[in-house]
Amino acid sequence: xxxxxxxxxxxxxxxxxxxxxxxxxxxxxxxxxxxxxxxxxxxxxxxxxxxxxxxxxxxxxxxxxxxxxxxxxxxxxxxxxxxxxxxxxxxxxxxxxxxxxxxxxxxxxxxxxxxxxxxxxxxxxxxxxxxxxxxxxxxxxxxxxxxxxxxxxxxxxxxxxxxxxxxxxxxxxxxxxxxxxxxxxxxxxxxxxxxxxxxxxxxxxxxxxxxxxxxxxxxxxxxxxxxxxxxxxxxxxxxxxxxxxxxxxxxxxxxxxxxxxxxxxxxxxxxxxxxxxxxxxxxxxxxxxxxxxxxxxxxxxxxxxxxxxxxxxxxxxxxxxxxxxxxxxxxxxxxxxxxxxxxxxxxxxxxxxxxxxxxxxxxxxxxxxxxxxxxxxxxxxxxxxxxxxxxxxxxxxxxxxxxxxxxxxxxxxxxxxxxxxxxxxxxxxxxxxxxxxxxxxxxxxxxxxxxxxxxx
Numbered sequence: 001x002x003x004x005x006x007x008x009x010x011x012x013x014x015x016x017x018x019x020x021x022x023x024x025x026x027x028x029x030x031x032x033x034x035x036x037x038x039x040x041x042x043x044x045x046x047x048x049x050x051x052x053x054x055x056x057x058x059x060x061x062x063x064x065x066x067x068x069x070x071x072x073x074x075x076x077x078x079x080x081x082x083x084x085x086x087x088x089x090x091x092x093x094x095x096x097x098x099x100x101x102x103x104x105x106x107x108x109x110x111x112x113x114x115x116x117x118x119x120x121x122x123x124x125x126x127x128x129x130x131x132x133x134x135x136x137x138x139x140x141x142x143x144x145x146x147x148x149x150x151x152x153x154x155x156x157x158x159x160x161x162x163x164x165x166x167x168x169x170x171x172x173x174x175x176x177x178x179x180x181x182x183x184x185x186x187x188x189x190x191x192x193x194x195x196x197x198x199x200x201x202x203x204x205x206x207x208x209x210x211x212x213x214x215x216x217x218x219x220x221x222x223x224x225x226x227x228x229x230x231x232x233x234x235x236x237x238x239x240x241x242x243x244x245x246x247x248x249x250x251x252x253x254x255x256x257x258x259x260x261x262x263x264x265x266x267x268x269x270x271x272x273x274x275x276x277x278x279x280x281x282x283x284x285x286x287x288x289x290x291x292x293x294x295x296x297x298x299x300x301x302x303x304x305x306x307x308x309x310x311x312x313x314x315x316x317x318x319x320x321x322x323x324x325x326x327x328x329x330x331x332x333x334x335x336x337x338x339x340x341x342x343x344x345x346x347x348x349x350x351x352x353x354x355x356x357x358x359x360x361x362x363x364x365x366x367x368x369x370x371x372x373x374x375x376x377x378x379x380x381x382x383x384x385x386x387x388x389x390x391x392x393x394x395x396x397x398x399x400x401x402x403x404x405x406x407x408x409x410x411x412x413x414x415x416x417x418x419x420x421x422x423x424x425x426x427x428x429x430x431x432x433x434x435x436x437x438x439x440x441x442x443x444x445x446x447x448x449x450x451x452x453x454x455x456x
Contacts, residue, residue, distance in 0.1 A: 003174045006163055010106045010133040013160035019103065019131045022078055028128050029074045031156040036067060036121075039152055043117055049144035050116065051238070052314075054280040061238065062118040065395060069122050072397035072414055073129045080129075080418045086426070091438075091454035094431040101422040103131035104205075105181035110172070110195065112187045113141035113285050114241040114335070119209075120149055123184045124162070126417025132182070133161055137175055139187075140168040141285050180204055182421060186243075188333075189406060207410030207420055209243070210403055211333045214362035214382070215354055216246035216390065219347065219372055220255050227366035227388070228262030232270060234364070234390025236317055239282035240337040244362040244383075246390055247334055248323070250350055253343035260319060260341065264304050267317045275316055276309050283313040284336065290315065293336035296329040305337075325353075347372060354380055359405030364390045383407050 018024060036043070043063055047053040053062075086097040107127050111120035120138050127134045136153065138146035150164035157163075165171055176183075176198035185195045186209040199206045216234075218227055235246050251259055267275075275281045284290040290313045297306055297318060305316035315337050320329060323340040330340060344350040354363070363382040367373055373387050383403035384393045394401045394413070402411025412420050438450045 001165060003165060003171070004178060006135065006159065006165070007106060007178045007180070009160045010135065010163070014103075014105050014133045019133060019161065022081055025077060025129055025131060026074060028157065028161075029070060029077075029125065032121075032125070032128070033067065033070050033074075035152050035156050036063065036070075039148070042148055043145075046142075046144040046148045047117065050113070050142040051241070051285060052281070052283045053238070057238070057280075057282070058117075062115055066118050066121045066125075069397050069413065069417075070125050073125050073417065076415065077129050077418070080415055084424075088428070089454070091451075092428060092430070093436065094434060096429045097427070098429070099424045099426050101130070101418075101424050104421060104423055105132060106135070107132045107182040107184065107421060108135050108137065108175060108178075108180040110137045110175075110183070110185045110187065111139060112243075113139035114238060114243070116142035116145035117149065119186050123186070123412060123417065123421075124153075126412055127182075127184070127421045128162070129418050130421035132421055134163075135175065135180070136162065136164045137172065138164065138166065140166070182206070184412075184420070185209065192408070207402070207412065208408045209401075209410075209412075210361065210406065210408040211243040211335075212358055212360045212403070212407040213247040213330070213333055214244055214360040214364070214385075215248055215250050216364040217350055217354075217366065217376070218249065218251040218255070218259055219365075219367040219369060220252045221368040221372070222255075222259075222366035222388075223368065224255060224259045225262045228259060229266045230389050231364070231366075232263060232266040232317075235339055236267070236271065236337055237391060239284065239315070241282070241285065241335050242391070243333075244391060244394060245335075246339070246362075246364055247360075248330065248340040248342060250342050250344060250353065253345055256341065256343055260303065260321070263319065263339070267304065267319075271317060276307065276312065276314050281314055284315060285313075287313065289335070293334065293338065296332075296334060296336075296338060298327065298329070301327075347375065351375065351380060359383070359403070359407055361403045361407035362386075362393070381405065 044055045044058045047058045083098045083100050088095050088097040109123050138149050146166055153162050153164050179202040183199050183204055183206045189210050192208045192210045196206055272278045294308050301320040301322050303319050303321045305318035308315040317337045320340045323342055359381045361383040363385040365376045365387050381404055386393050397414035400411035400416035401413045402408055438447050
């Protein structure tokens with residue numbers, strides 16, 4: 001594929017203005033929705049081939065969330081596209097002030113392999129809704145889903161409007177060498193830095209959805225059994241290959257043993273005595289990732305699980321106790337079914353520990369203490385999170401999702417997706433039936449007095 005020619009074709013198509021109208025944007029979203037519904041079985045098969053996801057998990061975490069986002073965006077799009085009125089200062093009498101949302105132009109969407117369908121389609125929905133042309137680059141690590149996405153989008157749209165580029169690093173580099181009007185990247189921190197560096201050459205704005213080590217804090221007031229159940233759900237969803245998965249447990253030492261007994265119980269209840277034999281248990285994406293996660297397991301600290309199967313690329317849910325901040329498992333985002341356990345003796349120490357590390361993409365606090373809840377919400381920076389649950393804060397179109405600091409910049413979902421892919425320009429429409437002389441030279445004492453009256 002001639003990537004430079006593709007970008008030029010999309011830019012020429014965008015300049016015709018054919019993507020600007022509400023009707024065109026709605027028709028595009030409708031086509032996409034119809035194609036997703038028609039290919040649901042194919043999507044399930046592709047996700048099973050890439051990650052061994054069950055049909056239920058595929059719908060809950062990928063297809064269903066994508067459809068919910070699409071329906072929400074379509075429903076509210078007309079209102080989002082309207083000009084927004086703004087108050088006009090007295091010094092600009094007589095005039096009207098308003099802002100206009102306009103599409104950026106040709107945008108690049110680079111998506112990851114862990115939720116390869118949802119994390120490709122959800123930003124695309126926002127880009128289409130905002131009136132852009134889009135180049136989509138899915139991950140080469142999820143080839144079955146990437147290939148299907150290419151087929152679905154080719155069925156819906158001409159390439160000058162929406163086009164998929166498949167491939168690996170060479171294609172990524174070729175794309176990043178082009179001048180786009182906006183880049184939306186979801187993935188790891190290292191590649192995110194490269195994307196931002198490449199974008200800076202063209203002064204291209206970016207959204208970076210990255211990750212990090214998201215803590216799960218459990219204090220002595222938490223409802224331990226329910227907290228353990230919800231922690232296990234969030235940790236083992238997609239076998240831990242989730243950017244907002246609880247990465248490590250930070251728990252009050254007084255309730256650690258009791259809490260871990262509940263965690264072990266729920267791991268067994270959800271995935272069986274040996275999840276390696278569970279046909280519905282998600283596997284690691286590839287051997288490289290399997291080996292990396294297995295290499296983070298210190299056998300001396302395993303209190304549950306700890307084994308893997310290199311033939312199926314499955315790793316048991318694993319609890320590592322007695323972990324120190326210097327251990328390898330605490331030096332990088334795990335992206336697998338390992339749960340390191342650290343303890344604290346005072347809430348001050350817990351807050352200090354989290355704030356001494358890079359800002360996490362998510363934080364989860366289990367506590368019945370309102371003062372503790374308020375403290376974490378006000379004093380600990382993180383992208384988003386939950387009080388007394390995990391993961392579910394991103395499963396809504398009514399709030400934005402994104403990181404802060406090392407965990408990313410910018411946000412999307414619902415209206416924020418539309419806003420992310422739109423430039424909102426400010427306009428003053430001045431009347432011509434009068435012209436106030438106060439701003440024109442030569443200046444007099446009266447003009448200065450009037451200016452001081454107006455501008456204060």
